Amino acid sequence: MTKKRFSPLALVVTALLAAAVTAAVLAGAAWVLLGRAGLGMAQAMVLINTQFVGEHDIDKAVDQAMDALIKGLGDRWSYYMDADSYAAQQESRSNSYVGIGVTVTYPEGGGMLIQSVTEGGPAAEAGLTAGERIVAVDGTELTGENQKEGATLIKGEEGTQVVLTVESSDGACREVTVTRNRVVVHPAEGKLLSDGTGLVTIKNFNSYCAEETIAAVEDLVDQGAERLVFDVRNNGGGYVDELTRLLDYLLPEGDIFRSETKAGAKQVVTSDASCVDLPMAVLVNGNTYSAAELFAAELQEMDWGVIVGEPTFGKGFSQQTFPLLNGGAINISTARYYTGKGVCLIGTGLTLDREVTLTQEQSEALAAGTLAPEDDPQLQAALALLAEN
Template identity: 40%
Template sequence: MKKRFTLGSTLMLLMLAVVTTFNITFYVASEYYNARLGNFEEMEGEYQQLKEVSQLVDKYFVGEYDKQEMMDQALKGYIQGTGDQWSSYLTEEEYKAVMEKREGVYAGVGITISTATDGSYYVITAVTEDSPAQKAGIQPLDLLVAVDGESAAEMSFDDLSDRVKGEPGSEVTLTILREGVQQKYTLQREEVQTPGVKAQMLEGNIGLIRIESFSKNVEQEFSQKLQQLLDDGAQALVFDVRFNPGGFVDVLVNMLDELLPKGTVISITDKAGESTTYSSDEECVKLPMAVLCNEYSISAAEFFAASLQEYGVATVVGEHTLGKGYAQTMIPLTGGGALNLSTSRYYTAKGVSLAGVGITPDVESSLSEDKLNRFYTLQPEEDDQLQKALEVLRQQMSEN
């Protein structure tokens, strides 16, 4: 027999359902509100000092000031407070310049900039051949003191790089420190073409591949020049990543895929613990190999050396590296600026983070200050680090 419900019973059940739903919704909403209120109160306390300073400036400061400029400087300082030299706040103008640069609408003077190992200054690690910088006499290992009169030491790495770059035909003045003497160079920016890979066959059929950076499409150059050396009869290989500022992880992975057996190449983990792992296939070059690195081998250059070292397929020769193990993400802000924020950690095939640690070479070797200053014009026989790598390879070749 089917049960029958009276109109009164039906209304009563409906009212109970409504009340129950309301109670549940009210509870959830209350919990959410209380959590948000707690966060708000906590944040209000954290930023009370900033609010207080702003009010005091408005009330008592006798000079003129720009509110937006003050906010920009406050945000720059906030990010600098993380202690991460790779993260930075970009103003609206700086962010636009970065976006134009990524689209190819930019020019430079032909220098590569890196942070010194102690983080106290910026050093020019490479000067592109036939560039405005080289023609003016700027050299590798010169210290960059100021850009257009503003102290480089007070700029983030990205801010400094963006200040040096600009529209073709525009000018920039660099203040350079060399051997205790400062000198200003006013340079006209122009489009500078930098080769990503250089290769040559050395005596004894040892191929030398100099990797300038891991920029977009460099893996294609690398593959072509590697194959040319193999076709010409290379019996061993030296990869030079000294003064290499790094680049894109996919470019790094594609290049390592040609040199490593099947397995993990590198992994990336974000703050939530989500990981992405990149791997290589079975096909690879099977020759004695060595990698040259120094303290200015950064990021992807470090992981290139570390991967070959961990797999035991190459001997790392040179100096201890800087230790850049973070990946950055450009995050636009509602105010028009952006954060270039370290959002992920890189890990080697064995799960090692190089952040602040770097890699230790298997064979330590250094160059004199004079040879460092002449790095890009050194002949192979003058290069002590290269000669040490060749010595290691010749020994391995004689044992095979």
């Protein structure tokens, strides 16, 4: 007959000690990951959920708190998105979304100023044009206070209708009914000019950018293009993978992109020897950001192209989007990026080979897609610079 190895008391004590150790480890991990400030926010949520007696919408409160938290970082490239905004961003980055097909800005005085209308989209079919201002959506006026709610009000299910009150430049108003539909944005398109220049307009570096740009270049080369001008004005950037794939296609062998994370992890992307051996220029302006800015910088650094246009901001952080449990997401800067030779653009922007500015009228025509090549002083300056080299 053998004795029991452990008494009931010993088992209870052992379980309690294990639980205490586990709790201590978890508490330590929470302290390391969240810090005093993060634990304080968690404590506030516990107190609100258990003690606060007032009527409230906790989801709305969390959205506002998260928005303030990310804004408090002081980084213009980092932001919070609620569930609806996150879903809209995912659609937008795919270059395919349900909407009416307009690009807008938010001018002083309210409303949404139409900058461009997607060709073949619902807005174009309904007769909306660049330069008009949407002042109300389904009867809701877009004043200064709720101006940016217009985009949310316009959104809806495919096949449904929205009534827009539109004001023309002369102040005349009209109502336009637009049927929401799927809008496909082509991020790149090419055009062969009469002098043999292949003009490639790149709208963004989101999904399919590299594929469509490469196809446009190959088509222009087949048509006999003698030089290439890439227009990345008003291009807000996009995915690093799209950028590096395109640079690899265009450029000869060498380093074309570098990045470094907070933890010190470094990445270097290298191009192979295959390239497009034609004179090149890149058109930029103050709205050329991120991947678009680095695209121009890398062509110049490899002595493969010249840059013409207006000074750029100088963005040097790349961002990642992290989904959250509440359905929203945060988009935060997670790495610094550099040109292939290790040059950071922060605080300097691009070094222009020739600075040329557009008038307000020309800038508006550019945004609307109606600025003719012969009336585009930046394009003409790029062609003159290529002719000199």
